[in-house]
Amino acid sequence: MADEALFLLLHNEMVTGVYKSADQGEVENGRCITKLENMGFRVGQGLIERFTKDTARFKDELDIMKFICKDFWTTIFKKQIDNLRTNHQGIYVLQDNKFRLLTQMSAGKQYLDHAPKYLAFTCGLIRGGLSNLGIKSIVTAEVSAMPACKFQVMIQKI
Amino acid sequence: MRKKNKNKNNKNLNASWLKPYSLLQNYPLYIRSIPAEQELKFHYTVHTSLDVVDEKVSAMGKALVDQRELYLGLLYPTEDYKVYGYVTNSKVKFVMVVDSSNTALRDNEIRSMFRKLHNSYTDVMCNPFYNPGDRIHSRAFDNMVTSMMVQVC
Numbered sequence: 001m002a003d004e005a006l007f008l009l010l011h012n013e014m015v016t017g018v019y020k021s022a023d024q025g026e027v028e029n030g031r032c033i034t035k036l037e038n039m040g041f042r043v044g045q046g047l048i049e050r051f052t053k054d055t056a057r058f059k060d061e062l063d064i065m066k067f068i069c070k071d072f073w074t075t076i077f078k079k080q081i082d083n084l085r086t087n088h089q090g091i092y093v094l095q096d097n098k099f100r101l102l103t104q105m106s107a108g109k110q111y112l113d114h115a116p117k118y119l120a121f122t123c124g125l126i127r128g129g130l131s132n133l134g135i136k137s138i139v140t141a142e143v144s145a146m147p148a149c150k151f152q153v154m155i156q157k158i
Numbered sequence: 159m160r161k162k163n164k165n166k167n168n169k170n171l172n173a174s175w176l177k178p179y180s181l182l183q184n185y186p187l188y189i190r191s192i193p194a195e196q197e198l199k200f201h202y203t204v205h206t207s208l209d210v211v212d213e214k215v216s217a218m219g220k221a222l223v224d225q226r227e228l229y230l231g232l233l234y235p236t237e238d239y240k241v242y243g244y245v246t247n248s249k250v251k252f253v254m255v256v257d258s259s260n261t262a263l264r265d266n267e268i269r270s271m272f273r274k275l276h277n278s279y280t281d282v283m284c285n286p287f288y289n290p291g292d293r294i295h296s297r298a299f300d301n302m303v304t305s306m307m308v309q310v311c
Contacts, residue, residue, distance in 0.1 A: 045290050049283040052247035053276060132248040132290070 004078060004100070011101060014039070015117050033120045040124020041131070048129040051075060061155065064133050065092050072129060077101075090155035094126075095148070102147040115143040119151075126151060187250075188294040190303050204253045207241045211251055244272040250279065256310075271306055278302045 015036065022032050051072060058064045069081035073096075083095035101118050105111050119141035127139045136156040143149040191200060244252040252275055254268070282288050282296050 042290075046284045049246075049248055049280045053280055055247060057245075057247060134249045 007076075008101060008104065011118070011121060014121070019117070033116065036117070036120035037124035037127070040121040040126075041128035042124075043121075044125040044128020044130075045132045046128075047076075047125070048072070048132045052133070058133065061090075061135065062086070064130070064135065065094075065153070068126060068129060069094060076125070090157065092153040092155075094151040094153065096151075097148045099147050099149045102143070102149065106146045108145060110146075112143060112146065115146060115149070116141070119143070119149060123151065126153060186293075188299070188303075190300075190307070200255055203241065203255055207243060207253055208251065211243045211245060211253075242268050242272070244276070246276060246279075252276070267310075271310075274302065274306060 018032050018035055052067075055067070055071075058067065065084060065086070069084050073079065073081050077096075077100040079096075079098070079100070081094045082097045083093075085093045085095070099119075101122065102115060105115070105118070123139040123141050127137055130137045130139075130153070138154045138156065139151060140154075141149055141151045240256050242254045242256070244254075246252075252272055254271070256268075278299050282294055282299055283290065285296060288294070288296065
């Protein structure tokens, strides 16, 4: 579908663009990843405002995480999160076995070290969405074999 | 400290007020009133109504969707106000204070006004020149609020 490709290609160009315009020092100390994550954060805030305009009020944290896994993910990536795990103490692991932004890259271990760059934006997306729903969190991502990846959300109790 | 309410819209229509409040710190995002000089008077009203808002939100559980109304009834001996509240999922609170003598305003009219406000707020959020947490300076938002207030006045 043409509209899926739009976001995917734009995202790839964004990552390339950020890295191209960065100085040498920035690439090394991860400033680029932070930039991408902050971009995702602001986008996530706006997105969640639009998506929750007509939905019912969320009962609790778990409800919010389920919303992220189902509706939020479906609207952005046209599929749901495959697996959600939690320890009920504020840590959630979202597993996507076929992450849309990585499927075009490889189907195994090739290009594995470049994967974090392409996950930063999505981490920010989740963090921004949660922050507008009233949840402060830290979101990290890891990939062991493309295109599957895991997003870990750590809720911070204020 | 945890809660912020952004007062977004304070609309005063013949002494009515709209205020959106953001979730975390309860400070106003936007205040508007007609007549404009009476704003300060309503600040207090709206702040106390925030407590009622919080009460309702925490008591709710499985109840309905976002909209709620709260009637504060007679606040001051001289004037009556009706205070309406609306909370979005992103914890932004809208507070509208309407003069009680304005009996033409019905429930579903208030609801539709809140819907319009919510829609406009969503548009403001998507504006790249708006940083979430700042006061709202968008003219489109202002115009929408003005047109709503004119309608009711």
